[in-house]
Amino acid sequence: MHCIKRLCAIALGFMCFALEAQDNFTSLGESSLSLNHKISETYSANFVFRSRYVLYNGDGFQYQQQQVDVFHFSTFKLDFYHKLSIGLYYRNRDWFETGSDEKRIIQQYNFKKQTLGVRYGHRFRAEQRILDTKTIFRQRYRFAVDFPLNGEKLDIGETYLVSAIEGLLSLSKPDNPETDIRVSSQIGWQMNEALKLQLGLEHRWEALNLVSKHNLFVLTGAVLKI
Numbered sequence: 001m002h003c004i005k006r007l008c009a010i011a012l013g014f015m016c017f018a019l020e021a022q023d024n025f026t027s028l029g030e031s032s033l034s035l036n037h038k039i040s041e042t043y044s045a046n047f048v049f050r051s052r053y054v055l056y057n058g059d060g061f062q063y064q065q066q067q068v069d070v071f072h073f074s075t076f077k078l079d080f081y082h083k084l085s086i087g088l089y090y091r092n093r094d095w096f097e098t099g100s101d102e103k104r105i106i107q108q109y110n111f112k113k114q115t116l117g118v119r120y121g122h123r124f125r126a127e128q129r130i131l132d133t134k135t136i137f138r139q140r141y142r143f144a145v146d147f148p149l150n151g152e153k154l155d156i157g158e159t160y161l162v163s164a165i166e167g168l169l170s171l172s173k174p175d176n177p178e179t180d181i182r183v184s185s186q187i188g189w190q191m192n193e194a195l196k197l198q199l200g201l202e203h204r205w206e207a208l209n210l211v212s213k214h215n216l217f218v219l220t221g222a223v224l225k226i
Contacts, residue, residue: 117152
């Protein structure tokens, strides 16, 4: 467990150092509110409201609202380790004149296992991104680890760390295939039994097989059980 903590800290430090060395990258902020409701032992519903805004680009520091997102997941628990989810997603950029609105249909499989207080997660996701001019078929795989920073059990008032790496492949006509890599690390606080707060960074290396772009996201979020 101590080795994993060191690796997560090193990965986060390397991510920040690499971004500082880039001449061409954008920094954005992303704030989210996630509402989770357990309907039965095998079925739960999740609703997320998210806002994205530009903090820095080639013109310097600024604030520019880029989009708002709303999405829902219905999750079916197969057993203690495996879950299947179906999601619907709506992105609004038209309000801010920053691009096309977007709708998504999402299929997802999750596998999680916990050892000595460390939880390992594998997520496979397929998305159909429906835009005004085309549909993008995107495949995603994410590996994540999370653990409390004090002991092996997360208690109220304590902190935890979540780190993840994700690969993405996007396919659409007539565009060339596009591959992305995302690396993230967030620190969280278990405020009470129902509320968690999270703060962290995510580096997105987009279109790395074409003309690559580097985006640094400042992530803030709240997760609420209702």
